[in-house]
Structure formats: structure tokens, C-alpha cells
Amino acid sequence: MSYVQNIRLNEISLYFAYQRTTIGHEQFKGTFHAHQGVEILIVHEGHGTLIVDQKSYEMTSGMLCVFQPYQLHHIQMDPETPFVRSIVQFEPALYESYFSHWPRLLAFFKHIHTNKLTDPCLYELSELDQFHALFQSLEAKLPSLNKKDELEEYSLFLVAFFRSIMPLWEQREGQIRTGPTRKTHQAERILSWLEEHYTEPLRLELMSAELHLSPYHLSHLFTECTGTSISDYVTARRLKQAVLLLTSTDQTVARIGEAIGVTNCSYFCKMFKSQIGVTPHQYRKQFQKQQLAASLIATQ
Structure with missing residues (x-):
């Protein structure tokens, strides 16, 4: 099932994991997911x-x-090899x-989180x-970091981090990417069709006719490629749009x-709360509270 992963960013300033390792089928559920921040x-x-x-992109x-x-x-890793990654949310x-x-x-910084990115990946980065x-520095500091110092430490980390990747990102956007050639995924045509029609009642027969695939083949192919059902x-996808409207309109x-x-x-x-954890009204209130807190910090 597709889901929104709750990292409780309304309660913590930053989620950080350094060189987390998994191997085998425990790695990922093979589903579409999203995050608050x-x-x-x-x-x-x-x-x-x-x-x-x-x-689709090669990982x-x-x-x-x-x-x-x-x-x-959606991330699907080879279960036969270790998957080692670092995460910041x-x-x-x-x-x-x-x-x-x-x-x-x-x-x-604004470009990264607000603009539509042509390509979300940088390749061939050296350790x-x-x-x-x-x-490594933040990982070493975390065990002894006081709660009152977290926001300052995290902000310094993010400023330094974005400063370090900015030239790499700009270099990539200024030339043809030198990383692996993007491979076309079998589910891309289906996903493109859904992007155009997700606000409409889901009619598998219409979808299969326009994509020239039988309903069975269509459903089977999508589930096999993405690990989740079309519905x-x-x-x-509807919830993602709902969150955008809740936070950007009245x-x-x-x-x-x-x-x-x-x-x-x-x-x-009911659908919103089952996936996000709160009602749409509560979510909007939480977002407004976060915006107010951010504006107060900016004026200090």
C-alpha cells in the first residue's frame, strides 16, 4: 500500500540517520511513500x-x-547486496x-524544496x-547534544550541507549529466496516465483501453513494478494534492x-486521518503553528 511515512517533524527539528545498513527483503516494503518534509x-x-x-532512475x-x-x-533495492544509506529529513x-x-x-535552498526539479539525483559523488x-561530525555530536541546542546545531549542519552540495548541483544542471543513463521503467506510462486522471473516478477499463493493455495485465504489471496497487x-496521490491545498490555500x-x-x-x-495520522483540519492547524514558530525565529 502507498503511504505517508510519519517522521513527526512537528515534534522534532530534524531526523538524521548516518550509514544505516539493511540487507535482504527487510530493506523496503516496495511501496510508494512520502514524507512530511x-x-x-x-x-x-x-x-x-x-x-x-x-x-525511473538507477540507484x-x-x-x-x-x-x-x-x-x-518508490525505492526497490537488490536484496542480495547491502543497502547502506544516510538520511536527513x-x-x-x-x-x-x-x-x-x-x-x-x-x-x-528554496529552489530545492519549492521548485520542480528536473532531476532529483546527483551521481558519482565521492565518499x-x-x-x-x-x-560524521553531526553523528558524533548527537549523543551529548542538549535539547536546547538542537535547533542551532541542526541549522548550522544544514547551512554547511547545502553550501557543500550547491556547486555540485549547479555543475550538474549546467551540463549534460555524466551519471548513468536513465532507464525507462515499465510503469512510467501507467504513472503518467494516472497523473492526468487521478482526480477522476478510477475506471480500469478506460485506462486499459487508452494504454492498450488488458485490465489484468495492467494491474499485474503495475503491482509487479511498484509493489502497490493502482487504487x-x-x-x-490524492492525499499529496490535498496536503498541498491545505497548506497553500484557504x-x-x-x-x-x-x-x-x-x-x-x-x-x-477518514481517509486522510488513516494515512496522515490527523484530520485535514488538524493538519492545517499544525502547519500554521509551524509557520508561526518559523516566523518568530526569523524575527529574533
Whole structure:
């Protein structure tokens, strides 16, 4: 099933994991998932396939991936080899003010979490690159870090981290990527069709006719490639749009439900809470509280 992974970013300032290792089928459930804030994933070892924004990418050692808030993505790693990765997840609004002294760096930080990224991955990064030392330094500090010092320490880490990857990102965007050629995934046509029609009632017969696949083959192919059903993916995609509307507009909960194709408001609230953990109204209130806290920090 597709789902939104709850990292409790409304309760913690930053989620950090350095060189986490898994092997075998415990690695991932093979489903589409999303996160509340920005996720930075660095792959130290392992290989597999990533699907994000209806495109697929090769997962390989020495790569960095950026997942924007509530951006659905699917990772499938080879279970026969160790998967070693480092992860950082954070709510960008909480840290934006810390970048304000460096306009170019602030613009890059905003670009990463607000603009549509042409390509979310950097390839062929060396373990000697500066940001690996930053990860090691934060890992060493965490056991003795006081709660009152966390926000300052995390903000310094993020400023240094984004400063270290900015030239690498700009170099990549200024030339043809030198990393592995992107491989077309079998599910990409299906995902593109769903992107155009996810707010409509799901009609498998219409979908199969337009994609020239039998309903059985269509469902089987999608589940085999992504680890989730078409209906579960549509639910997750609708929730992603609902979160965007809740945080960027003042539309009523009922109107937002209609906008994503769920006309029954009660059912929309139930679906939202089962995946996000709170009701749409509670989520909007939490977001507004976070924005207020961030603005207060900026004025200090």
C-alpha cells in the first residue's frame, strides 16, 4: 500500500540517520511513500531502482537524492547486496531564516524544496566529498547534544550541507549529466496516465483501453513494478494534492476533497486521518503553528 511515512517533524527539528545498513527483503516494503518534509538520501552502497514523478532512475552507490515534501517515490533495492544509506529529513520552513544572510544560498535552498526539479539525483559523488565529513561530525555530536541546542546545531549542519552540495548541483544542471543513463521503467506510462486522471473516478477499463493493455495485465504489471496497487497509488496521490491545498490555500476541507476527486467529506477526512495520522483540519492547524514558530525565529 502507498503511504505517508510519519517522521513527526512537528515534534522534532530534524531526523538524521548516518550509514544505516539493511540487507535482504527487510530493506523496503516496495511501496510508494512520502514524507512530511524534505528528505535527503545518500547511497553509500547498494543498487536498485527509484521511481519519482513518473520517472525511473538507477540507484547506485555514490548518489544523492532529494525528495520534496509529500513527493511520492518508490525505492526497490537488490536484496542480495547491502543497502547502506544516510538520511536527513526536515521541515524547510523551520530553517529558512537561518539562510537569510546568504542570498545565493537561500535561493538554492528554496529552489530545492519549492521548485520542480528536473532531476532529483546527483551521481558519482565521492565518499571524500565535504558533506560526508559533516554527517560524521553531526553523528558524533548527537549523543551529548542538549535539547536546547538542537535547533542551532541542526541549522548550522544544514547551512554547511547545502553550501557543500550547491556547486555540485549547479555543475550538474549546467551540463549534460555524466551519471548513468536513465532507464525507462515499465510503469512510467501507467504513472503518467494516472497523473492526468487521478482526480477522476478510477475506471480500469478506460485506462486499459487508452494504454492498450488488458485490465489484468495492467494491474499485474503495475503491482509487479511498484509493489502497490493502482487504487492505493491513486489514494496516495490524492492525499499529496490535498496536503498541498491545505497548506497553500484557504479552501474548505470539503472543497479540497472535491478537488482531489473525493466528494464525500466524511470519507475524505477518514481517509486522510488513516494515512496522515490527523484530520485535514488538524493538519492545517499544525502547519500554521509551524509557520508561526518559523516566523518568530526569523524575527529574533
